[in-house]
Amino acid sequence: MFANAARSARIWSDWWRARPLSVKDAALAAALMLLASVPTMSAIGVQLGDLPKRPPDALAVALAAAQSAPLVVRSRWPAACLAIIGAAFALHQALSCPQTFAGVGLYLALYAAGAYQARFRRGLVAVSTAGYVLLAVVLHSLGSPNGVPEFVAFYLTLAVIWMAGAGMRRWRADEAERRRLGAEVAAAAERARIARELHDVVTHHVTAMVVQADAAQFLVGSAPERAGAGLAAISDTGRRALTELRYLLGVLEATGDSAVAGRAPTLGKVGDLVEQARLAGQPVELAERGEQRPQPVDVELAAYRVVQEALTNAIKYATGQLTAVTVHHHDDHLEIEVITDGPADAAPAVPSGGRGLDGLRERVRMLDGELAAGPRPGGGFGVRALIPYRSTP
Structure with missing residues (x-):
């Protein structure tokens, strides 16, 4: 049993070293967390439900951090990053927490998922869509003044961001193919x-x-x-x-x-x-x-x-x-x-x-x-x- 545990630990360790964290992603997450704490930047944040706001508290701060900190792994684990930030955004909107700039993390996580997610891309789109529909239903039941057109327009915005990331992914793949062909021609x-x-x-x-x-x-x-x-x-x-x-x-x-x-x-x-x-x-x-x-x-x-x-x-x-x-x-x-x-x-x-x-x-x-x-x-x-x-x- 100990041998199997040690082997599993080595496998996870090798996998972790093979996919190091990005300094750029860490800097982006830190910048978003810093801007989320600036009151004047809250007007630029993402707002969906338009429910009456509750006073700021520790839960609101934690949800704001949960919408920005996972960006550290956005290029390494894009699906997990989107899942955490999406769940935090949904709770932030459903609980009527004060609007912050951290909501922009949803856009960044969605773009990263389109650009970096290699497997189960269609499944991720399906699960994300189902989660958004559930959030729209919950917000409507809580008394959100937004109707179907507003929720559809927000969904289309998210879809455009995903497609932008997917376009970047295709561009990188085409560039890698051009480099490969160039190397073959040179060889x-x-x-x-x-x-x-x-x-x-x-x-x-x-x-x-x-x-x-x-x-x-x-x-x-x-x-x-x-x-x-x-x-x-x-x-x-x-x-x-x-x-x-x-x-x-x-x-x-x-x-x-x-x-x-x-x-x-x-x-x-x-x-x-x-x-x-x-x-x-x-x-x-x-x-x-x-x-x-x-x-x-x-x-x-x-x-x-x-x-x-x-x-x-x-x-x-x-x-x-x-x-x-x-x-x-x-x-x-x-x-x-x-x-x-x-x-x-x-x-x-x-x-x-x-x-x-x-x-x-x-x-x-x-x-x-x-x-x-x-x-x-x-x-x-x-x-x-x-x-x-x-x-x-």
């Missing part, structure tokens, strides 16, 4: 960004390694020294892939380490991409025009990925064909052009998923840039990107 965008990064890193380096391994396999018997150079190139390509993957993992961890940003692939490392492609047997020419200026990491990384994806496609579809990489630094934007000779419809040397250029277009578009890729009229394939400059953060 989907982040997954797409990570997929693009992984595609750019893995596809490029693995393609180069496969081509280098195939070449080394044919050179083992005829030219061992060249086969050794090919194996060394595979090893170097693997190290580069690990370096970029470490950078990507550092970004995902979001540790804020400045060293992570320093490992980000930049436009200044395009020469490494060209050298890696040459090691894979792809003849590549690099030309750079204009004066390079520092740019934010996203611009530098996008430019790097454009060259990387174009060289990857050149190795896949036009192995051994000449590829020309041109980087032109204009005054307000960066222009990158990669042209590969050979047929545009050649079969790939390595299976392709066909998503690299689409992801690249999305990356460049997010920087307000443009990317065009397709077969050239004179043969071969071309990739051209225009990326606007941005101020360095």
Whole structure:
């Protein structure tokens, strides 16, 4: 028995901590109790029965406090708050206690019930309506001068207050749904960004390694020294892939380490991409025009990925064909052009998923840039990107 009692106590304790009291509700209850004690504020109070008033006494003070103090729990237990304040208001009117500002607590409790009550809302409306009808009948039997129109008008006022609270509840629910959908969209965008990064890193380096391994396999018997150079190139390509993957993992961890940003692939490392492609047997020419200026990491990384994806496609579809990489630094934007000779419809040397250029277009578009890729009229394939400059953060 003691064990069950202790478990019940823990359950109630956890439930109590899960729903803490609101400081705003406590301040509202204290303010209403204070204003209820001010005689000049009594004219603003709620009056329904219009019965002859009795002299103020301790019972009137207690009923006034009962119409304001329960507001402390109006957002935590809205139904209980409305029940206590509604009962106190009914007794206050039936006993002809002096009018006070505490009667406004009925409006506040009703609004809170509409805004915060989650379960049995229809039942609460039905019980509250039945209680109001009973109060109207009692007041009429006690000689209240008010008739049916006055009682109906007061009930409609209470209904409007309830609907105002219900409208606030729906607004909060819609806002929470918008936030949830926004979080899902942001998560989907982040997954797409990570997929693009992984595609750019893995596809490029693995393609180069496969081509280098195939070449080394044919050179083992005829030219061992060249086969050794090919194996060394595979090893170097693997190290580069690990370096970029470490950078990507550092970004995902979001540790804020400045060293992570320093490992980000930049436009200044395009020469490494060209050298890696040459090691894979792809003849590549690099030309750079204009004066390079520092740019934010996203611009530098996008430019790097454009060259990387174009060289990857050149190795896949036009192995051994000449590829020309041109980087032109204009005054307000960066222009990158990669042209590969050979047929545009050649079969790939390595299976392709066909998503690299689409992801690249999305990356460049997010920087307000443009990317065009397709077969050239004179043969071969071309990739051209225009990326606007941005101020360095």
